[in-house]
Amino acid sequence: MNMSGLCEKSFAVATKFSNFYGGGDVVWSENGERIYCLNNTEVSAINVSTGQLVRAYGTTVEVVENDLTPANKIEGNEDDQLEDEIPCFSLSPDNTLLVTAHRSGLLRLWSVESGKVVKLWKGQHKGPIVKVQFSTCGKIICSSGADSSLRIWDYVHSTCMCALREFSGPALVLAFHPDIKRKEVYAAGADNTIYCWNYAEKRLLRQMRGHLSQVTAITFLGGENGCDYLASVSRDKVLIVWRLADATQHKVIPMFEELEGVACLVKNNNSPDVLNVVVSCASGALKLVDCKTSKLTTLTEDTSQEFRQLLHCKRSEQLAVITVEQNILIYEATDESVAANKLECAKQLIGFNDEILDICFWGENDRFLAVASNSKNIKIYDTEANMNCKIASGHNDTVMTLSAAGGTNLLLSAGKDLSICLWRVNPNTFTLNCVARNNSSHTSTIGCIAFGCNTAAFFASVSQDGSLKVWNLKKNKDAPHSFNLKYSALSHDKEVNSVSFSPNNKLLATASQDKTAKLWSADSNALVGTLRGHTRGVWCVRFSPADQVVLTSSSDCTLRLWSLATLTCIKRFEQECTVLRAEFIDYGKYVVSAASDGLLKLWSIKTNECVQTLDAHTDRIWSLAISTRSGKCFYSGGADSKLIQWQDVTTVCRNDEIEKRAELVQQEQTLQSLLHQKKNLKKAFMLALKLSKPKTTYNILSDYVRERNTEPVRELINALNSDQRVTLMEHTKAWTTNSRHCKIANLVLHYLLSDCIAAPTEHGVPGMRNVVEVLTPYLQRHHKRVNELTKELMFLEFIVNGI
Template sequence: MANLLKEVYEKTSEYTAFYTGGDIQWTSDGSHFLCQCEDVIKVIDINTLCNIMTIGEAIEDRDEMDQIYTFQLSNNNDVIVTAHKSGLMKLWDRNTGKQLKVWRSGHKGAVARLAFDPTDSNIASAGSDGNIRLWDLNHYTCISSLHGALGVFTVVKYHPDISKQIIFGAADDTKIRSWDSKTGKELLLYSGHFSKVTSLLFTSDGEYMVSSGRDRVLILWKIGESKAVRVLPVYESIETAILLPPSFKIPNFKKKLEMDGIYVACAGEKGIVKVWNLQMSRLMFEQNNSLVSPASEEGGLAITYLLFNEARNMLSVVTADHNIIIHDLETFNCLKQMIGFTDEILDIVFIGKDESHFIVATNSRDLKHYELDNLNCKILKGHTDIVLSLACFPTRPDMFVSSGKDNTVRIWLRDINNDIKCLGVGSRHTASVGSVFTSQTSDKFFTSVSQDNCLKVWSVPKNLDVSELKIKSTHTELAHQMDINCVAVSPNDKIIATASQDKTAKLWSEDLTLLGVLKGHRRGIWCVRFSPVDQVVLTSSADCSLKLWSIADLSCLKTFEGHESSVLKIEFLSKGQQIISSGADGLLKLWNIKTSECKMSLDNHDGKVWSLAVNKNESIIITGGSDSKLVKLKDVTVERREKMAKEREELILQEQELQNLLHDKKLVKALKLALRMDRPLHVLKIINEVLKCGNSKLYETIKEINHTQKETLLKFAVEWNTNNKNCHAAQLVFNILAPEIISGNLKVPNLSSFIEGALPYTERHFERLTNLLQDLNFITYTVNCMQPHAVKN
């Protein structure tokens, strides 16, 4: 049985946040996204989801951090300009990530928006002080300052036609202003919006401009005329709009010759993309497959950016939840979903027979359905508030249950096409449902516990072909007097366990008759689990401990201490012989139950580790926590054991070879092998053996070894030098190698620390030998003085 025990799990991959809100841009070839992520810009490869480069180093000390307020990618995609909290502006090379130039913005306050001119030779910085400053990027000098606006700029754009040399800007006063970018003179004022202007778009012929705003309208302007050509009500706050190319295809849209016009795709609070023909004032397309939930409050945000890539004919929707959803424009099918930032990860569960996918509940109403290998993701909609807990049916691995803050429980089923549908909803709880657990021997029932202090058993409907069925609760019990944190079902489905903030865990029968109370923890209990083989229950608590209880007499059998904070999640491993636990201290610990010792401690998270999922054969563990990081761990116990056995075998063979070389007096080969094996005592023995043939022989021997071996020999000599008995060999090695070090032929890393270590002992040996020499000379002198007297006598 001992060979079943796990010894070590190793991190194989992690999925961290790459977009935490703020600016986002798409490279013109469509292969990368540039995403603002806290204090840096991350360059993300769309195909692999890998962060291939980070622009702007994150500083460890949060107080000294120079936050990026906004950034802009040049039109030719070669450089990026960032504006920082410190008032600095920085120019970066987009391909290497190197900083090319830094200069002060000169604004009174933060820079809110940046815009490159069509030639990429100038950049405009629009501040919160109502001013726009124009910078010459060849000399990094301010060539003009544009005044007139009031408040913080929301939009700044150059006219795409270089010959016109016009720059447009809109600030808090909701008016769109235009200036001559050469002279800095204010040209025209476009008044039409009554709320924040969110985007400015220019038609391909450069004759018209489209503006969108939070005042629920799109306005078409003719450049050079201050009166609006057309005002189009769109019945929702618009946060983002893009101009579609003159020729394009979208579903259910037959473009007629007389319907040529200006087509604008816009989105905002409703979470759907709409395409309008501005000249006909007609809605041409309304998305019906949106994965974005509408804003929860009036005037709120659901979609923050629309990005169009002409090279790939794709449209990206960036949501307020930091998700990036890529659609093919022609079919409007969803091609890819990228999760930029998951916030806190609350629960994880593996699904499917092959466990190739897993479901994640984050601080969101939407569930995330990930592929294990490449972390491709799909968003699952259903809950109307944050999802708190997940549980899968062991007998039917494609079916799972979820519960949330919307007081409901839901059953989900995955079909053969990997699509997941919500089959049923149970809504009998009167508060947040914090934990669910499924039957272990069938797919007929599951349990749930809630902040209403109730434990419920639900029956799974027999007919699962109809979606959104009502799930009925068969039993209900007021289980505890405080919040219930966890529920678990025994492997034979006969007992249900609940764990609560009232410091107790309780055992219940199938019909919710109380069987016993487990008392002993000093703080609230976070998690409870049944052993897969023994009649024992495991609990973990905010008192930093884990306890093992006997089901028969409700006594505490063992207590495991080692975590420094609340132990949030626990699971049995190795047929009930081991425990894996995760804590609020960010640690994951592996315990052996028999010896009560902690075999492994992993520190992969920066905060609470709320979730822990183990696959059936226990080869993979996925953890997630408050740092919005998913970490995948692999059991490498067998590989580690095989590696150690191989190393031991190699060592025995080398030992034998060394003995044979010493026996055959092949001292140079023996010295090389002993140095390679890192054996200071064997090396000393060989050096002393060589010295029997004289110092010159040692000089010749050392000449035959390479630089790496000489470095190792020098390291050993410093060690020997600390002992009076071995100092002779050490000093001879120093003497032979010193000329090579002085001439530079032998490069020694950390030479100063090596000298510092060797010098005091060398001085002591020199002093001792000098005193010894003095004593010998004195004895010789005394003997010489005594000799004439001896002759006379």
């Protein structure tokens, strides 16, 4: 078999991490397996263990029939509905239904399993809906509107049970009493008061006043049966325990900082004096509150993140905290950890990455992946533990660049705060520590930083002020590490975008917006040479790991390979837009480039051709990270906040192509055998359609027509499925353009059109209208030619009869 033309190199998406939380409501499923997050126009369901998106609700408005409701019809522009923003949502207690409120005023009830809408109705609020909540039984929904009203919905019977207006709204906190028999709904109004209604009797039962600022969360204390006490937290820095029987304050506990969430950890005990309550503080701490002694205990270490919401999953015994930066921190909250007054962060889910500026592999065997986004924090993913994430805080402004020393656990970071930080990770405990720091390394934003090749003894940094600095990294007895400036040079006239060391660490290269790349001695600030040729700024420069060449990428939409011996351009690769990043891959045989249009291109250095174009990003791709462990995968990150892992699937693609070729050869042999034996022509006709052989299908049909037997032709066409009819129609188009084949084409077209008219839904061919429009001029010409021939034959018959 001919092996030419097989796939040379191919990559495919292995995993994709994108934004799944844009702020707003977050709900934890009862079993602890999923977390549902609000993400602008959709609700994202996230698998807690893997951090992967399971399903998104809101991207479709398909309505299905079920026992809850007859089929509902959605009217209006479909594009408008797809962009209908979701301000809030709620999950049913049994995790089977999900209700979303939309900016248009609609309420949609979704099936969690199928992802389809099972109910749709108008909210009837005079303004947007700001909060929705399922009841404890799961059959009632409460919606809170900006018009300072609550509406209680019985969605099973499609009725609004009541409208509650006796409060100052809107209510941003809603909760139903855990006891189903009590039929009570609680709401925290804009006047810092907690209201309680009996929605069955439609009357206000009690008002609880005591907070001086917005109430941020409430929780019921005790088991499901009873719950005679309520705990509320507010931004007035106070925790209040309420006695529900008379709406009085049982205990007021000052917290001395703003509170954002509250959760009760003890189950099935109705006495508030033996309960422990955990609160989330805006300063970034979880605190345990002893309701009897008012003792406060800090349970977490300083995370340098501001906390917002607090969720508690009783089944998994875990707490989830949502931060201002849309990250979700999950803590183990077992009885033992609470008793020890220390909660360990088991997992961190990154809900919003913002613009990813740089990524790099880190640690032994490239186990960790460091990500610098538009933030002062660095995100570290453990690729061997389901991409579990840790957040490193140490910079005071946006981190712009990262670099890791091969084979070590050291990482360098730098950015807009003009400082360089050195990090060390403990792979056993996955803990991060900043072991060295230089706060005045440059006078302007540090655009790129790079360790020496396979060494942590020295590194280089470049800045927007055009300077290049080479540093020695030393270990001292007093301090673990320290930075010593080896030399400094004004490398370019404009800002420097990239710096890289050669494989032997004797040279380093810089790339700048002044349209040049320069080669420098790594030991001194001596300029070795200048690479000129780009017509716009150069974004990236890299040394080949195998050859004496340098790779540059530029805003002039080209990549260039330069010879180190002659400092001349020896190869040039052209793209459609600015090439922001380029890296060698597969031991220098290929180059992968990232462009501003969101496309990745894989180039073969040997053939100077683009082997593959990878399209998964929707915005500029700023960074690439190539794994040196196996060379079989790499990551890309860009302005669309997507972090994508690409896996080498060359072997799989080649095997698939070989199997397809072998199958194709076998099918062609079978076809030739059937045609030679002239047996089972129906099977031969089907096989010819599958192999897309117009000449063979024409010969089979013409044999029937030559015998003046068109009934088998009708039977063959009637036995075709939709795909086969499309293929036959394509063949008919080709036949119609030739007068020698038009007879068979007209016959086939007659049967196809007859079936379409008789049963348009069953035998309809996609694009039939366009096909008919294309074929009409040819058919008219053939008809005119046949008429002329008929006239000539009639004239000839007249002459013969007259002799």
